[in-house]
Amino acid sequence: MAQTGMLFAGFGGQGILFSGKFCAYDGLISDKQVSWLPSYGPEMRGGTASCSVVFSDEIIGSPIVTNPDILVVMNLPSLDKYEPTVVPGGKIFYDSTLISRPIARTDVQAFGVPATKLAADNGMPTLANMILVGKMIKETGIISTENIGKIIEKIVSARHQDLKDLNAKAIQMGFDYAE
Amino acid sequence: MADKVLMKGNEAIAEAAIMAGCKFYFGYPITPQTEVAAYMAKRMPKIGGTFLQAESEIAAINMCIGVASTGKRVMTSSSSPGISLKEEGISYMAGCDLPALIVNVERGGPGLGGIQPSQSDYFQATRGGGHGDYHLFVVAPASVQEMVSLTAHAFNVAEKYRVPAMLLADGTLGQMMEPVSIEGITVEDHDKSWALTGTDCKRKHNIINSLSLLPEELEQWNLERYKRYEKIEENEPMWEEYMMDDADVCVVAFGIASRVSRNAIKAARAQGIKVGMIRPITLWPFPKKPLLAAADKVKSFVTVELNMGQMVEDVELATRCKRPILMANRVGGCIPTPEQVLAQIVEANKLGGAQ
Numbered sequence: 459m460a461q462t463g464m465l466f467a468g469f470g471g472q473g474i475l476f477s478g479k480f481c482a483y484d485g486l487i488s489d490k491q492v493s494w495l496p497s498y499g500p501e502m503r504g505g506t507a508s509c510s511v512v513f514s515d516e517i518i519g520s521p522i523v524t525n526p527d528i529l530v531v532m533n534l535p536s537l538d539k540y541e542p543t544v545v546p547g548g549k550i551f552y553d554s555t556l557i558s559r560p561i562a563r564t565d566v567q568a569f570g571v572p573a574t575k576l577a578a579d580n581g582m583p584t585l586a587n588m589i590l591v592g593k594m595i596k597e598t599g600i601i602s603t604e605n606i607g608k609i610i611e612k613i614v615s616a617r618h619q620d621l622k623d624l625n626a627k628a629i630q631m632g633f634d635y636a637e
Numbered sequence: 638m639a640d641k642v643l644m645k646g647n648e649a650i651a652e653a654a655i656m657a658g659c660k661f662y663f664g665y666p667i668t669p670q671t672e673v674a675a676y677m678a679k680r681m682p683k684i685g686g687t688f689l690q691a692e693s694e695i696a697a698i699n700m701c702i703g704v705a706s707t708g709k710r711v712m713t714s715s716s717s718p719g720i721s722l723k724e725e726g727i728s729y730m731a732g733c734d735l736p737a738l739i740v741n742v743e744r745g746g747p748g749l750g751g752i753q754p755s756q757s758d759y760f761q762a763t764r765g766g767g768h769g770d771y772h773l774f775v776v777a778p779a780s781v782q783e784m785v786s787l788t789a790h791a792f793n794v795a796e797k798y799r800v801p802a803m804l805l806a807d808g809t810l811g812q813m814m815e816p817v818s819i820e821g822i823t824v825e826d827h828d829k830s831w832a833l834t835g836t837d838c839k840r841k842h843n844i845i846n847s848l849s850l851l852p853e854e855l856e857q858w859n860l861e862r863y864k865r866y867e868k869i870e871e872n873e874p875m876w877e878e879y880m881m882d883d884a885d886v887c888v889v890a891f892g893i894a895s896r897v898s899r900n901a902i903k904a905a906r907a908q909g910i911k912v913g914m915i916r917p918i919t920l921w922p923f924p925k926k927p928l929l930a931a932a933d934k935v936k937s938f939v940t941v942e943l944n945m946g947q948m949v950e951d952v953e954l955a956t957r958c959k960r961p962i963l964m965a966n967r968v969g970g971c972i973p974t975p976e977q978v979l980a981q982i983v984e985a986n987k988l989g990g991a992q
Binding site for chain 2: 479482483493494518522524
């Protein structure tokens with residue numbers, strides 16, 4: 459791997475920026491070059507949200523991911539918009555509770571997880587994003603599983619200590635999910 | 638080495654300013670730089686500093702004049718339309734020979750424009766911006782780490798020459814997070830005998846003023862100021878050269894445009910095109926020397942800018958139009974893609990064969 463570009467997209471409020479931030483912290487912990495760039499436009503105020511994360515062995519040029527190696531999407535408008543941009547051979551992770559259509563591309567690997575349903579059924583309705591991240595970690599190996607606990611320590615704010623275990627549980631649930 | 642943390646560019650500027658001894662911040666919120674003010678609001682009370690959200694940008698810059706007059710480090714930040722509002726005060730600051738740091742996290746213009754990234758305040762930043770003959774010391778970071786080092790550097794240079802300094806970034810750099818260590822910050826100790834600190838009836842009082850109704854006196858003030866500008870032009874230009882050793886084509890880009898250009902340069906090199914980059918780190922003083930030297934070695938230049946072609950004029954001046962210059966640009970909040978830059982590099986490589 460010289461460089462991996464990841465794109466996270468969905469509705470504002472689904473934890474899209476947090477998903478990206480979670481991955482970016484792995485870069486920090488592993489001493490990889492990493493950048494995290496959020497959308498900050500009007501879309502953040504009640505529309506679609508997205509963020510770019512770049513991992514690299516060398517100094518990162520553009521932090522803007524236009525052709526992701528890994529796409530994580532949580533709503534249909536985002537899939538419609540970004541599916542064509544994924545590099546051939548790339549991987550798409552999508553919330554199959556909210557996206558009912560199949561992936562059209564045949565030159566990419568697609569992984570659907572009913573993350574929103576799983577989250578709701580397990581009493582963690584706000585953590586569908588982390589379930590999808592768990593599946594992404596499993597299928598890409600982009601984040602070392604050893605780092606997951608350390609990232610959670612860093613990223614979950616002191617006020618929400620109770621959410622640490624739930625985040626870990628959500629990630630594990632996605633990691634273990636098999637269709 | 639200090640532990641690295643993930644920080645937004647805007648937050649890194651604020652923390653670096655505090656570490657550089659800035660205890661006074663006055664501002665007014667505007668996207669995409671509001672995190673600077675938010676961070677200051679959180680941190681300043683904890684270190685015994687002052688955070689004040691002014692009633693307007695104009696009030697904020699004039700509060701900065703007040704603090705700067707006392708010789709203390711002070712900062713304000715805004716984004717393009719807000720900087721335009723501050724320009725009157727910035728001109729007064731220059732006229733009063735006051736050091737301070739003004740941060741502009743640019744967004745698309747003109748007018749109220751948009752909120753997406755831009756570099757279209759280049760002319761405003763590098764030509765002074767307000768009325769009268771003056772310059773700001775202008776730094777243009779290209780990473781979150783550089784937002785730390787250049788914030789600290791700008792304070793030192795501003796005090797050394799008694800000029801206001803500007804950190805010119807854009808919405809992308811302000812909003813993005815990268816690992817950063819807040820370290821290597823030195824606070825230089827420069828002469829402050831001019832400052833308004835109270836005379837204790839023991840010395841003649843100092844005067845901070847930009848008004849003179851005697852033309853000959855005002856001329857002298859201008860001439861003296863330009864002697865300092867000459868020294869800044871001599872001592873303070875900063876730039877980075879990337880893959881320039883064997884380059885036939887030289888890309889010139891700063892800030893976020895230089896990051897996009899790096900991708901394009903790698904892609905061009907993979908095609909066998911010998912291309913490098915000179916990245917201005919100070920925009921005023923502009924790094925004229927390395928560009929003039931490059932003009933004798935390369936066959937063409939490509940500038941990459943988030944404006945309609947502003948820095949390209951400085952490249953023409955610095956290289957004395959010795960070589961053709963192409964441009965890859967987007968405006969209005971759009972950012973050139975590496976592919977767009979690559980296409981211009983390919984074109985530039987076909988030009989100016991005569992060495």
